[in-house]
Amino acid sequence: MSVSYMTHPLIKHKITLIRKETTGTNEFRKIIEEIAMLMGYEALADLPTTDVEVKTPIETTIQPVIDGKKLAVVPILRAGLGMVNGILALVPSAKVGHIGLYRDPETHQPHEYYCKLPDSIDERQIVVVDPMLATGGSAVDAVTMIKQHGGRKIKFMSIIAAPEGVSALMKAHPDIQLYVGCLDRQLNENAYICPGLGDAGDRIFGTI
Ligand code: URA
Known part of the structure; x- marks a missing residue:
């Protein structure tokens, strides 16, 4: 597996903004989307292309x-x-699965309570998104389940990660x-990332 850490100053700046405890739900949600878009731009840099013929007003090329x-x-x-719309801003025709x-x-065994993936999943480039990669437990289980459903080409995007999760x-x-997006120092005893940003789900959905 390759791990890429984001170096773009805009990504770093926006991650700092979402860490602040005074950043409210509305702004938090908007910035998470923006970071997902910027990270998506980097992560999709190796998408394969094919050549097609197009006719410009000047000539065929x-x-x-x-x-x-x-x-x-x-x-x-x-x-x-919270990260989906950021990717869809770049690739509006992308399909969206949920896990x-x-x-x-x-037993600590993973249980899938919901999994709906687009058809022909084995042929698609898959981008799994979760803003926080903490212990890595759900990330590992999610990728395992996507593979069990046939997924093969998998990229995983997290805004903040702990070394344990990576x-x-x-x-x-x-x-x-x-x-x-940023590798943080460590997990605390409650499996929160330090310094982190708290509970990403609560901050995105305003359920604190
Ligand atoms: N999930 C979160 O939302 N935050 C953490 O710090 C760890 C897991």
């Missing part, structure tokens, strides 16, 4: 367009939903590409 089946964006419920997981508190995902799925 051969030019590139994105090749293959439409992209699938797959948010991990619920916080991942919802919980861990059995006793290691867990790298170890479990060495074949995927991971894009991280």
